[in-house]
Amino acid sequence: MAPTPENDAQLAGAALGLSENGLIAVAWAGFTLAACFVGLRCYARITDTHRLYADDYCMLAALFFLGTNAVLQTLQAESLYYVVYASVGLRPMEGLLDEGNIYVRYQFAIIALFWTIVWSVKASFLVLYWRLFDGLKADRRILLGVAAFTVAAYIGCWFASVWTCHPPSTYFDFGQCTKPIDVEGSVISISYSTAIDIFTDFLIMALPIRMIRNLQVNAKQKAGLAGIFSVGLIIIAVALVRLSQIVTHARADPVGLAVWGLVESSIAVVVGSLPPLKAFMTRTLARTMNRSKGASGGNSRVKYNNFDPQEEQSLSKSQARVGAIPLEDRSLNGSQDYHTKSVEGQIVRERDYY
Structure with a gap:
């Protein structure tokens, strides 16, 4: 049964105003925008230095994962909307189990790619700072500590995703992760992963503070430099919006989860491409x-x-x-x-x- 204006009212969340094709368009529009910025970043580097550096390759990796995510989101869209529509009686229940199993398998890979994209951008900043801190032993030791914590946080996001089902072995069995503890675990997982994402961004942005403070330049120049290294605030703002939109609908609004995941990962790649462009x-x-x-x-x-x-x-x-x-x-x-x-x-x- 196709959705009609009369039964659209039964839908909730992002699915109410965004069609299957609309979700696919969001995925590829975000990838296209990010590809333009990464391409411009690489062009700037090659023009200026005739080569690419490790932080550029981190951004290219992030773009590759973003493209892969867009492909998987396109493949998942049909089963995602089938599950959403079937939950309100707009699709036959007979096919729900098969489509649901397809959905959860894609969903695990999409969530993993989302965190991999965001953490690849973080890696780009860390590699850039490693070069800038050449000869500064204390700053490099601090950077290594932040890098180790960031890697541990990335691994933690994987575990948080798995533990949204109890026991985790039922993750890929559609309909088995609907117990109250699973719903609560899903909210905790999203909240934890967003919080650790934001915290690591703050740690990375704080790394150049001592270096900037020691510069013998005027306050305006220091403010400009601080602004360049604070572009991560844009990613933090988007992460907070994403959390506010989906944390109370972790199970009821899978389309909203998909949309905001695409938005945040795309913006992360765009923002990560900005520093060399100034x-x-x-x-x-x-x-x-x-x-x-x-x-x-x-x-x-x-x-x-x-x-x-x-x-x-x-x-x-x-x-x-x-x-x-x-x-x-x-x-x-x-x-x-x-x-x-x-x-x-x-x-x-x-x-x-x-």
Whole structure:
């Protein structure tokens, strides 16, 4: 029986306003958006440094898992909506068991992929900070501790997913995980995994704080750098919305769970692609302005704040920047190669990897 305007009212949650095709569209729209940002990130890196680094490969892995998740969500959509519609009498009950078994098998893989995508983005930030902390032994020790905790949290999310059924061996038997303890366990699982996700994001964002505090730059520059390293707040905000939308409907709104899982994982990949793009866009804008001035017959040598790019030799050590991000040499005393550029009228000493 196909849903009609008269019996649509029996539906609840996201299924009431989102069709099967709509859910599939959400999955692929999120993947397409994320692919554009990851592609731009890789283009920026290759343009600037002629190579990709480990954090870029983490983001490529996240995009691969996101694409795989979109495929599985597409394959699962028919059985998902069959279960939802059958629960309110809009599909024959005879096929519920078979479709339900298909649904739960896909669901386990989709949940596992969701956490793998989000944690791949976290890994990208951790690898990036490892390079930035080159020569800073104390900061690297702290980073290793955070990384170990993050890995343990990822494993914990897998166990939390399994223990939504009691006993766990009944997880793949549709209809066997509807006991009161299972419903309660599902809410606890979603709440725990979201809380640990948010907590690890805060830990990762806190890693560069000491480095930023030690920079010998003005407050505005420090605020800009802190903003770049705080983009994880966007992911946290989406995770909180996801939790608020599904925590009271862990069993009754599987479509809502699917939608918000797709939204959060897609946004996580987009946000994880942002940090390297700031410097690239800044340099692109500067080059465009230089070309515009040259074409109009003006002085093609850009000059801001009474600073001439040709005065590179007189640049002090405290004016060094990493990829247009001010980083104090005293805090980053590694052995990487540097090269200088003129960006918006200021000399930039840039690490080849950023």
